[in-house]
Amino acid sequence: MEEAEMATESRGTEGGTRPKVTITAIAQEAGVSVPTVSRVVNGRSDVSPETRARVEDLLRIHGYRRRQSAPGDRAALVDLVFNDLDSPWAVEIIRGVEEIAHRDGVGTVVSAIHGRAGSARQWLKNLRARASDGVILVTSVLEPVVHEELRRLNVPIVVVDPAGSPALEAPTIGATNWAGGMAATEHLLSLGHRRIGLIAGPARLLCSRARLDGHRAALEAAGVPFDPALVAQGDFYHESGFHGCDQLMDSDSPPTAIFASSDQMALGAIEALRRRGLRVPEDVSIVGFDDLPEVRWSAPPLTTVRQPLADMGKLAARTVLRQARGEEIESPRVELATQLVVRASTAPPTEG
Amino acid sequence: MEEAEMATESRGTEGGTRPKVTITAIAQEAGVSVPTVSRVVNGRSDVSPETRARVEDLLRIHGYRRRQSAPGDRAALVDLVFNDLDSPWAVEIIRGVEEIAHRDGVGTVVSAIHGRAGSARQWLKNLRARASDGVILVTSVLEPVVHEELRRLNVPIVVVDPAGSPALEAPTIGATNWAGGMAATEHLLSLGHRRIGLIAGPARLLCSRARLDGHRAALEAAGVPFDPALVAQGDFYHESGFHGCDQLMDSDSPPTAIFASSDQMALGAIEALRRRGLRVPEDVSIVGFDDLPEVRWSAPPLTTVRQPLADMGKLAARTVLRQARGEEIESPRVELATQLVVRASTAPPTEG
Structure with missing residues (x-):
């Protein structure tokens, strides 16, 4: 031995x-x-x-790396770690990572740590027992003790869509959330909307903040004052979009359009409007964020900001495998472009 | 060594x-x-x-098993193999498998083989290079040569939701597709519908056939003759539900209700009806099959047959890990119960 x-x-x-x-x-x-x-x-x-x-x-x-570049001693595994496997966008990222890893003869080990220290420690224990060529963390808020242990394992790490200030010294891969937020609101402005509501994502996530700032920048560039009464707080899941939409529509001067900063919140908002007897886009326009495969088939098909989730997964896999081979990474922070996709959930406001 | x-x-x-x-x-x-x-x-x-x-x-x-029950020589990995990672139900199964494996200190290696022999062979090569405690195949139609190689590897196998006659001598885990199909159509009959359309899944999959047979059994039990003109052929994806619905509604005597045998096809059908200016459920009732998380938030929320995908994943993981420990499996074929979930997409027909 x-x-x-x-x-x-x-x-x-x-x-x-x-x-x-x-x-x-x-x-x-x-x-x-x-x-x-x-x-x-x-x-x-x-x-x-x-x-x-x-x-x-x-x-x-001393810079000793457990897993090295010689083919014989590769674990032939990368770890892909989610907080929770409860969103359709998880499968998009898995698909991207798996495609690249598979081609490279590397298996993709998918784990969920549920934001709980016990679960994260169990995962670290599993990782330690079997080895890994690299770890891709997806919007994972890890406890400091877990950070420390990951550092000790000395395995390459890439963070996808960092949730907060990245405490790990690891390359990060995100999407242009700010530009995407700006594009969503610019689209609604160009249709003639002036009262535009926002359903924001969790405040602790940087991506939420960037989307909100982009929305605000678009408003201000168009000379439309930013009204805090037109912002509802969501958590990216359907139900918060449903309630956020109700909150905005119950206000004294309800919006004619809403930018929901995730597709799931946008679907929740559409359902809230349907229950109020309001039509999308005739009565209220809705823009989402993500472009999950199913929103091409929502009723109506959703105008949204495409986040290249599978491409982010691919780049994360390429980056972590390059690190595992001991190659240099050019940029520690990469943002892939988001893109507005116009479908049937947006239209000019009924009253000019 | x-x-x-x-x-x-x-x-x-x-x-x-x-x-x-x-x-x-x-x-x-x-x-x-x-x-x-x-x-x-x-x-x-x-x-x-x-x-x-x-x-x-x-x-x-000689019954030599590569991976044995002694803790020290476990690979601490199970393989979870999909044809494609392109459906939100994949993440449900991953979640179930991961939950059980994680607790057991075992990593879940997720792969997609895209129904292509080259990709399946690459996966086998990867598997051979790194070892695995067991393989969970999800509705995978494997080529005979791949079957043969898997047999040679002598690693425990479990098949989830078998796609056709299971050629592998492996335990299978499915859902009660026939009973689910029957429950969907019984629900529509109980609301007073008599002209009930079916958008069927791919004919080569046993689960499609079982849902169709259950639908037909419910009709015949109620004394409603089965009309082949009310069956459209789909492939479980959105677009086929969209076109299947159009086909049914274009017929001389269109249905007042449609059982789409996957949620994604049901969403496609709802969109087809919306484009025709028809309302769900006022003009046409829709029942789906799967109960994906997002259909609680479709417009309207979907009445559907719940398939316990995460539970199927959990049972598959438990079964393959028990096999890896050399334990006996009681039943080579298990079907978990499906359950009708009534939401807002079904109502009595407008005319009698």
């Missing part, structure tokens, strides 16, 4: 850009045996937590 | 129910060296295809 591990290590460091470091040197510095370092490298559980932490810190400091 | 592999084997067979067989015996019978058998067992690529086939056949004949 030890021989195989040593071979793995020397093969790995030869091809890499990091300084050469041997398990023997790490063992000496940590004051433990070579087999103990091997056990840590191979993610085995029969090492005390203190020893593991000390060895992993040294491995990291 | 060889020592480690031999240890794996003897640990595995001690706990199992299969007759004890050693790598040495297999090597003698195949006329190859012990290291060659080890290489085959460990899925390494440096063995000729002929030798690999001979050794794998012997391993299978």
Whole structure:
């Protein structure tokens, strides 16, 4: 066993850009045996937590990478981690990641950590037990302790659509949320709308903030004052779009158009309008955000801002696999373009 | 290396129910060296295809399982294989599988093989290179050569919602499609509908046939003759529901209600009716099949037959992990109950 591990290590460091470091040197510095370092490298559980932490810190400091560029010692797996697998857009991202990984002979391990520390720790434990060439985190708000453990594992990480200030030193892949928010509201302005409601996403997510800022920038560029009474707070899910729409329509001066900053909220808003006996787009125009496959078939088909979710998944997979091969990543932050898709849910306002 | 592999084997067979067989015996019978058998067992690529086939056949004949019940030699991975990752119901099944596997410390590797032999072979190659505790195939129509290779790999297999006559000797997990089809049409009959259209799924899939037969059984139980002119052929996707609905409504005696045998086809049908200026449910009632999360928010919210997709995923994961531990499976064929969910897309017909 030890021989195989040593071979793995020397093969790995030869091809890499990091300084050469041997398990023997790490063992000496940590004051433990070579087999103990091997056990840590191979993610085995029969090492005390203190020893593991000390060895992993040294491995990291010396730039020792568990998984290296030699084909023989690749795990042939990437991890794709969601908070929850409860949205149709998850499958879009999975599809993109899987397409690239599959071609590269790499399996895509899909996990949900439900924003719970216990679940995230279980995932880390699983990851440690079986190894991974890289981790793609999707809008994951991880606890600091999980960040720290991921850093220790020293596995390449890419973050898709970061939820907040990225605390991990990892490349991030997003969409042009600000430009998309601006395009949505510009479209409604160009149709002649002046009272435009916004159903915003969760305030803690940067993408929500960017969409709101784009909406506001479009209004101000058109000389339309931004009215906080025309903003309802949502959480990206259907039900919050339903209630957000009701709130906006119940106000003293209801909007003639609503930009719902997710497709699911847009569908909820359309249902709220239907229950009020209002037609889309004759009475109220609706613009969504995401362009999920099913909104081509909503009643009416939804005008929305296309977020290239599958392409984001593909780029995330390419990036993490390049990192796993020890290649340099040009840009730590990439935003793919969003695009307005005009369908049947928007029209000029009835009264000019 | 060889020592480690031999240890794996003897640990595995001690706990199992299969007759004890050693790598040495297999090597003698195949006329190859012990290291060659080890290489085959460990899925390494440096063995000729002929030798690999001979050794794998012997391993299978003697009931040698690559992955055994001892915790130490589990791959800690299950494979979940779709034809395509292009439907919101895929994420429901992924969620169910992931929940069970995650708890068990097992990662869920999601793949799409696009019904193409090349892609399926790439997946088999990936699987062979990294090992797996079990494979869950979702409505996958695999080529015979892929069947044969999967058999050779000797890894536990479970099939979810089998697409046709299951050619693999594997447990299958489905839903009560016949009872669901019957419940959908009984609901429409109970509202007073007599001319009930059906948009059927792909004829090659058993689940489509079962839903059609259930629909027909409900009609005949109510004394309503089955009229082939009221059946349109779909493929489970939105667009076929749109065109299928148009076809039914264009007939000489259009239906007052339509059972679309997937939710996506039901949404396509609703859009077709909207474009014709017809209201759901006032002019035409629609029942779907699946109960995808988003149809709670379609306009109007869809009456549908709930297929417990996440539960099917959970049961598939439990079954394949039990097989991986060498446990017996009680029933090779399980159908989970479907359930009618009445929402706002169905009502009594306008004229009697």
